[in-house]
Amino acid sequence: MESPSAITEFLTTRRAKLTPAQVGLPDFGGRRRVPGLRREEVALVAGMSAEYYKRLERGIATGVSEAVIDGVSRALQLDDAEHAHLNDLIRAANAGAHPQQRRTPARKPHVSEGLRQTIDAMSTVPVYVQNGRLDAVATNRLGRALFSEMLDDSTQPANAARFIFLEPRAQTFYRAWETQARQIVAVLRAEAGRSPYDRQLSDLVGELSTRSDLFRKLWGAHDVREHRAGLKAVHHPVVGDLDLTFQAMDLASDRGLQMIVFSAEPGSASHERMQLLANWAETNAPIRQ
Incomplete structure (x- = not known):
């Protein structure tokens, strides 16, 4: 799914967000054909020749070293997620140039019995397990109740995007729906860099791009x-508004899966409503997703 052109698009959008002043360069004025930094300015701050950076931005990534990636990341002020994404795009571009180096697509994630027992035992908090495409893979009873609006979707597997x-x-x-939408796309975009040959992910992106103008713009x-x-921040149809914190953990024992645990501040209105949701789940929600 991701190609050498993805490097071009990613680096172009990153430098468009910066001004010379933000990277410590003087702005001598004059008309800029594109917003943000010029390629030559990125190269200067990154400590490389302009021609080398131009080749990289065209997607020619053969032989790119960690030092070069670090220099470009520093110049473009990339955060950790963006730095990792650039690494993934360069790896994918090189694998595309050398098909024998392509990573074999991961098998369909398998939810082990041990994971099932673990999330079922965490009975006082909602637990939700997803794969990189944001498919719902497993939940405990309270997680199933919390996300019943999504999990009741007739299209299976249910998918957050x-x-x-x-x-x-x-x-x-989602009470902050637009913010959530942006976050979802950004998470999927990072996964596309990590898994460029995931056909199901490519199909999902294609479907959403066709059916949603907003998704296409954010992508x-x-x-x-x-x-x-x-x-x-969600509005549950049974118990009302809930403000929850979450922690997400990659599962070493179940590769490709991420477990997300939600909680409410003790003594808060959300904590009380979570208790009501737990009571409702005991008599109304299915035990497992």
């Missing part, structure tokens, strides 16, 4: 993000 962009209920469920921005920790 498909829910956000194609299901009108998502705009009520073209080439923003990337890791999904590790943060806040989730």
Whole structure:
């Protein structure tokens, strides 16, 4: 899915966000044909020749060293997720030039019995397991109840990106829907860099690009993000508004899967509503996803 042109698009969008002053360069004025830094300015700050940087931005990534990637990342002020994404794009471009180096696509994630037992035992907090495409792979009882709006989707497996962009209920469920939509696309964009030969991911991106103008616009921005920790503000149809924190953990024992655990601040209204949701789940929600 990701090609050498992805390097071009990613680096172009990153330098468009910066001004000479932001990277410590003087601005001598004059008309700029494109917003942000010129390629020569990126090369200067990165400590390389302009011609070398231009080749990299054209997607010619053979032989690019870690030092070069670090220099470009420093010049473009990339965060950790963006730095990792650039590494992934360069790796994918080189694998495309040398098909024998392509990584074999990962097998369909298997939820081990040990993982099932673990998430079922975490009965006081919602637990949700997803793969890199944001398919729902497993939940515990409370996680199933929390995300019932999405998991009840007739299209299986339920997918967070498909829910956000194609299901009108998502705009009520997520109280900061636009922010959530941007984050979802940024997470998918990072996964596309890591897994450039994932046909199911490519099909998902194609479907969403065709059916959602907003997704297509956000996808073209080439923003990337890791999904590790943060806040989730939702409106549950049974218990109302919930303000939850989450922690996401990659599962070493179940490769390709990420477990997300949600919690509410003790003593808060959200904590009380989570108790109500747990009571409701005991009698209404299926045990497993």
